[in-house]
Structure formats: C-alpha cells, structure tokens
Amino acid sequence: MARKSDNTALNIIASNLNSVFLDNKLSKSVTFVATTTGATGTFKIADVTGTVALSIFAICTVNSAGAGTIEVGTALSTAGLIAQVNCNVFTAGEIWHDNSPDSSIELTSVVTQKIVTQNVAYKITTNTMSAGNLIFYILWTPISDDGLVTIA
Numbered sequence: 001m002a003r004k005s006d007n008t009a010l011n012i013i014a015s016n017l018n019s020v021f022l023d024n025k026l027s028k029s030v031t032f033v034a035t036t037t038g039a040t041g042t043f044k045i046a047d048v049t050g051t052v053a054l055s056i057f058a059i060c061t062v063n064s065a066g067a068g069t070i071e072v073g074t075a076l077s078t079a080g081l082i083a084q085v086n087c088n089v090f091t092a093g094e095i096w097h098d099n100s101p102d103s104s105i106e107l108t109s110v111v112t113q114k115i116v117t118q119n120v121a122y123k124i125t126t127n128t129m130s131a132g133n134l135i136f137y138i139l140w141t142p143i144s145d146d147g148l149v150t151i152a
Contacts, residue, residue, distance in 0.1 A: 034130040038066060044152035046119065046151055047119050048148070055112065059135045067088070070122055071084035075118050120138070
C-alpha cells in the first residue's frame with residue numbers, strides 16, 4: 001500500500017497504485033465449448049481505451065479438456081499477459097497466471113502488472129478446448145486521462 005504525502009502528484013500516483021486491487025475489478029466467466037468459445041481463434045475478454053495499468057489472472061471452476069493451447073494477451077503480444085498452456089491442464093480451483101496453473105494459493109505478487117494500450121483477449125491455437133470454465137479477473141487503474149477497461 002502506497003502512503004499519502006504532502007505532494008499532490010505523489011498522492012495521485014499513490015491513489016492509482018492503491019486502486020489496482022481495490023477500486024477497479026472486473027470479471028468475465030468463459031465456459032469452453034469446442035464449436036464456439038473453445039474453437040481455435042482469438043476471443044475478446046475486455047475492451048481497453050487509452051492507457052491503463054492492468055493485472056489479469058483466471059480461476060478454473062470446471063476441469064478443462066482439449067488438445068490445443070491457450071494464452072492471454074493483446075493483438076501485438078498474444079501471450080503477453082498470461083503465458084501459453086495446454087488446454088487440458090486446468091483443474092477446478094487452480095489459479096492461472098503463468099505457464100503452469102498448479103495451485104489454489106498464490107502470492108498476490110505473482111500476478112504481474114502491465115501497461116496495456118490494446119484490447120485483452122484469449123487465443124486458442126492448434127486444436128479446440130472442448131470443456132472447462134475459467135473466470136478471468138482483471139484489476140486495473142487508468143494511466144491516461146481516457147484510460148478505461150470494460151468487459152467485452
């Protein structure tokens with residue numbers, strides 16, 4: 001938690017840093033079906049306007065199945081937010097924030113904060129994801145005056 005000071009600019013920065021986990025939280029649940037949300041392709045999670053600081057992770061609520069791979073990022077960096085993993089690795093209760101979702105407990109520090117200027121999407125490659133459910137959680141704060149994140 002960043003502390004307040006007598007400097008107005010520092011207070012704005014501290015307020016924005018503190019709000020990443022407190023003020024701006026969004027979530028989107030995705031149930032994977034091979035012919036739609038689990039098909040090979042790119043699927044938008046959130047619309048990003050301007051420039052924002054953003055953290056994203058997912059919680060598995062239903063075991064997954066499939067032979068492809070899945071990753072989360074932007075158009076310019078498709079695995080820039082969450083590293084690519086095999087579609088069949090998710091077990092209910094696990095947290096996905098890197099290339100090996102394997103725990104139901106993680107330090108908050110493992111969820112990295114990135115500067116983002118494009119929409120956020122998951123991408124399934126090679127083969128489909130035929131089962132499973134992930135809830136994506138996005139924690140964010142604006143950097144630019146027009147910075148905004150909304151669920152797609």
